[in-house]
Amino acid sequence: MTKTDIAKRVHDHTWKLDPIIRSLLDTDFYKLLMLQMIWGLYPKVDATFTLINRTTSVRLSDEISEGELREQLDHARSLRMSKKEMIWLAGNTFYGSKQIFQPDFLAWLAEFQLPEYELDRRDGQFELRFHGRWRETSMWEIPALAIINELRSRSAMKTLGPFTLDVLYARAKARTWSKVERLRKLPDLRISDFGTRRRHSFLWQRWCVEALKEGLGEALTGTSNVKLAMDTDLEALGTNAHELPMVLAAMAKDNEGLLAAPYQVLQDWNRYYGGNLLIVLPDTFGTASFLRGAPDWVADWTGFRPDSAPPIEGGEKIIEWWKDRGRDPKEKLLIFSDGLDVDTIEKSYHHFHGRVRMAFGWGTNLTNDFEGCSPIELGGLTPISIVCKVSDANGRPAVKLSDNPEKATGQPQEISRYIGIFGSEDRVSKPLRV
Amino acid sequence: MTKTDIAKRVHDHTWKLDPIIRSLLDTDFYKLLMLQMIWGLYPKVDATFTLINRTTSVRLSDEISEGELREQLDHARSLRMSKKEMIWLAGNTFYGSKQIFQPDFLAWLAEFQLPEYELDRRDGQFELRFHGRWRETSMWEIPALAIINELRSRSAMKTLGPFTLDVLYARAKARTWSKVERLRKLPDLRISDFGTRRRHSFLWQRWCVEALKEGLGEALTGTSNVKLAMDTDLEALGTNAHELPMVLAAMAKDNEGLLAAPYQVLQDWNRYYGGNLLIVLPDTFGTASFLRGAPDWVADWTGFRPDSAPPIEGGEKIIEWWKDRGRDPKEKLLIFSDGLDVDTIEKSYHHFHGRVRMAFGWGTNLTNDFEGCSPIELGGLTPISIVCKVSDANGRPAVKLSDNPEKATGQPQEISRYIGIFGSEDRVSKPLRV
Numbered sequence: 082m083t084k085t086d087i088a089k090r091v092h093d094h095t096w097k098l099d100p101i102i103r104s105l106l107d108t109d110f111y112k113l114l115m116l117q118m119i120w121g122l123y124p125k126v127d128a129t130f131t132l133i134n135r136t137t138s139v140r141l142s143d144e145i146s147e148g149e150l151r152e153q154l155d156h157a158r159s160l161r162m163s164k165k166e167m168i169w170l171a172g173n174t175f176y177g178s179k180q181i182f183q184p185d186f187l188a189w190l191a192e193f194q195l196p197e198y199e200l201d202r203r204d205g206q207f208e209l210r211f212h213g214r215w216r217e218t219s220m221w222e223i224p225a226l227a228i229i230n231e232l233r234s235r236s237a238m239k240t241l242g243p244f245t246l247d248v249l250y251a252r253a254k255a256r257t258w259s260k261v262e263r264l265r266k267l268p269d270l271r272i273s274d275f276g277t278r279r280r281h282s283f284l285w286q287r288w289c290v291e292a293l294k295e296g297l298g299e300a301l302t303g304t305s306n307v308k309l310a311m312d313t314d315l316e317a318l319g320t321n322a323h324e325l326p327m328v329l330a331a332m333a334k335d336n337e338g339l340l341a342a343p344y345q346v347l348q349d350w351n352r353y354y355g356g357n358l359l360i361v362l363p364d365t366f367g368t369a370s371f372l373r374g375a376p377d378w379v380a381d382w383t384g385f386r387p388d389s390a391p392p393i394e395g396g397e398k399i400i401e402w403w404k405d406r407g408r409d410p411k412e413k414l415l416i417f418s419d420g421l422d423v424d425t426i427e428k429s430y431h432h433f434h435g436r437v438r439m440a441f442g443w444g445t446n447l448t449n450d451f452e453g454c455s456p457i458e459l460g461g462l463t464p465i466s467i468v469c470k471v472s473d474a475n476g477r478p479a480v481k482l483s484d485n486p487e488k489a490t491g492q493p494q495e496i497s498r499y500i501g502i503f504g505s506e507d508r509v510s511k512p513l514r515v
Numbered sequence: 516m517t518k519t520d521i522a523k524r525v526h527d528h529t530w531k532l533d534p535i536i537r538s539l540l541d542t543d544f545y546k547l548l549m550l551q552m553i554w555g556l557y558p559k560v561d562a563t564f565t566l567i568n569r570t571t572s573v574r575l576s577d578e579i580s581e582g583e584l585r586e587q588l589d590h591a592r593s594l595r596m597s598k599k600e601m602i603w604l605a606g607n608t609f610y611g612s613k614q615i616f617q618p619d620f621l622a623w624l625a626e627f628q629l630p631e632y633e634l635d636r637r638d639g640q641f642e643l644r645f646h647g648r649w650r651e652t653s654m655w656e657i658p659a660l661a662i663i664n665e666l667r668s669r670s671a672m673k674t675l676g677p678f679t680l681d682v683l684y685a686r687a688k689a690r691t692w693s694k695v696e697r698l699r700k701l702p703d704l705r706i707s708d709f710g711t712r713r714r715h716s717f718l719w720q721r722w723c724v725e726a727l728k729e730g731l732g733e734a735l736t737g738t739s740n741v742k743l744a745m746d747t748d749l750e751a752l753g754t755n756a757h758e759l760p761m762v763l764a765a766m767a768k769d770n771e772g773l774l775a776a777p778y779q780v781l782q783d784w785n786r787y788y789g790g791n792l793l794i795v796l797p798d799t800f801g802t803a804s805f806l807r808g809a810p811d812w813v814a815d816w817t818g819f820r821p822d823s824a825p826p827i828e829g830g831e832k833i834i835e836w837w838k839d840r841g842r843d844p845k846e847k848l849l850i851f852s853d854g855l856d857v858d859t860i861e862k863s864y865h866h867f868h869g870r871v872r873m874a875f876g877w878g879t880n881l882t883n884d885f886e887g888c889s890p891i892e893l894g895g896l897t898p899i900s901i902v903c904k905v906s907d908a909n910g911r912p913a914v915k916l917s918d919n920p921e922k923a924t925g926q927p928q929e930i931s932r933y934i935g936i937f938g939s940e941d942r943v944s945k946p947l948r949v
């Protein structure tokens with residue numbers, strides 16, 4: 082007897098949408114941590130988030146249909162937290178702490194809806210913006226990026242037949258498993274999935290996380306994706322992002338306030354979180370300036386995430402800085418998370434092994450490494466360097482300098498003003514792959 | 516809504532058997548061609564087929580449960596030709612000819628059932644024998660081998676979880692596709708699947724054939740597997756095997772009859788088939804002896820399948836022989852089919868390209884190349900050198916000498932007797948992988 086599930090077949094034929102975002106928890110955990118703080122301390126602040134495709138050679142609005150993009154964004158706006166999700170957020174232990182989220186915040190989150198979006202097309206690109214309260218617009222960053230990236234891979238694969246797709250995924254699985262086998266040789270490795278935003282697709286990210294869980298065992302410390310953490314019983318991981326100092330800096334009344342913004346963020350953070358959540362992200366306006374101006378208590382924090390600096394040089398400078406302040410780097414944590422792949426992970430691991438605690442947040446090269454996997458050449462499967470960044474706060478322009486000038490965002494004259502204040506020491510241009 | 520097909524799940528739980536042989540057509544096409552000739556010319560001849568595992572280091576009866584083996588053999592015995600299969604055999608064009616099978620033969624085949632088997636265990640091996648009429652026992656060769664090989668791979672994979680299996684097949688698919696991409700670079704390639712007998716599994720063979728069809732297009736000339744040919748609309752390919760001269764030689768009354776047996780086979784064959792089916796398999800008692808004694812009309816046949824000789828040396832000798840007899844090798848066909856993989860195919864292709872027509876029958880390294888694919892080391896996935904050969908005919912011992920002494924079968928004193936008659940010129944020992 083041929084088994085066809087007629088009901089399923091009919092349902093598939095009548096699909097209006099194959100949703101990319103299935104849940105409001107299909108986002109990075111740090112968004113929820115930051116959201117609670119923004120909700121508590123900056124409830125009236127407005128912040129605009131803007132999509133930026135740094136890979137300008139890829140004309141997104143040629144590759145992706147505006148109609149499909151709107152459908153996916155609208156679908157994401159239709160999502161609400163489910164009862165099960167709320168119970169899990171309230172009852173789960175995060176970073177070893179129970180009740181990390183306050184009841185008032187959770188009550189507010191239970192009603193949360195993604196705010197409206199503005200979408201235009203210009204010069205082959207989408208102009209996608211989210212205006213409104215920071216505590217609402219912030220939540221668009223990850224779903225907006227995931228939607229764009231998955232629509233792009235879906236579009237690239239539209240011409241492939243079932244067999245070609247089978248080979249494509251077989252190759253991608255084989256490649257991922259080879260990476261797992263290499264990483265398995267690093268005995269003290271601690272690594273987690275940070276690949277939500279630029280993933281090939283939700284289902285592929287889930288496969289990759291399952292591969293790491295199966296292959297790395299305890300070395301996999303968790304995933305940044307809240308939904309996948311819940312579904313697969315992994316730790317939800319992540320701390321804080323550039324948007325915090327960017328918004329505070331944008332709102333600063335004078336140069337002094339601007340220089341103080343990165344440390345104000347840490348004080349704010351410390352009102353909500355402790356322990357392993359005390360991770361400094363030092364590069365928003367350049368790590369050299371950050372370290373030079375940092376109060377001594379910053380050295381008491383658990384660790385640093387030297388995001389845009391080259392891992393080895395960046396890590397060495399932070400270690401030096403800890404030593405200068407009399408702290409033992411062996412008790413400190415460095416989290417690497419910028420454009421990692423197995424080569425850079427191995428190199429950093431061997432370089433720092435035994436000198437400092439380390440963790441790796443593996444992103445795009447984990448969840449979107451399909452180059453050469455398609456039996457037919459498909460440019461659309463090569464990941465692009467795309468971000469969704471705060472562009473203004475309370476009407477004032479926001480800036481990120483970064484340790485890599487290629488990653489700077491903001492209006493050029495504002496970038497110059499910030500460089501005048503923070504300096505540009507140690508900023509090294511590196512081409513961006515993702 | 517979670518979609519579980521409850522009926523399917525219940526059915527799966529109550530499976531008595533996951534059958535390896537799904538149809539009497541799940542066999543090599545040459546068995547049907549030979550069967551018609553045996554049925555027509557040698558209906559009363561008895562022939563015993565015996566399983567021979569040349570890889571004695573692999574203890575089959577330790578790896579495979581005797582109970583499961585019996586269940587699969589019994590299941591194969593329960594099969595009959597279906598109406599659809601009979602209609603297809605009668606209506607399809609094979610090698611460009613309609614009605615290649617006579618109505619009387621088809622009427623007999625419609626009732627065909629695999630005969631009984633004898634199964635014992637000794638020294639870690641199965642003693643599996645099929646006694647009876649040649650026209651019945653002959654049909655066990657392929658299903659018996661396919662059953663043993665698939666039970667062996669099933670047994671090897673029993674400990675693997677769903678994820679590990681997923682990676683295993685992903686790697687095998689990626690590897691097969693890389694082979695397809697290499698073969699695609701040979702513009703005049705003509706290749707077919709000959710991998711039924713030592714396949715990893717039926718479903719995997721089907722995937723491989725579909726991969727070749729998708730990737731090679733016209734370069735894939737067909738498959739030896741009759742069921743797959745029918746299901747995928749490919750040509751069913753194959754001609755004749757060693758069992759024909761082996762049985763005729765065993766029945767020979769004297770040395771003269773023995774020497775004449777290989778040519779008698781060709782005359783018999785020619786009563787049934789013509790055109791591209793006129794392929795000489797010269798190595799049963801050594802190619803050198805065969806060529807030396809061959810009547811001139813043998814050079815009029817379409818081509819040779821130099822099975823056990825090294826492809827280049829073996830091919831060169833046949834080309835030389837054609838030239839000596841005034842035939843143009845460019846109009847002749849060489850079919851290579853012994854332990855091929857991409858390296859040997861490329862090498863033979865480049866060596867003979869433009870000098871002779873060529874075709875490749877790709878067997879075990881197509882349908883059972885899993886070495887290194889499992890995330891966990893599994894010896895049981897390495898193919899073994901296993902055959903199912905005529906051991907006697909009408910009670911007299913049967914012998915195969917082959918061009919490779921490692922492939923000789925028969926009682927030692929009989930092998931010596933045959934060597935005394937046919938000689939052992941050009942026989943070169945090559946280790947057997949499969």
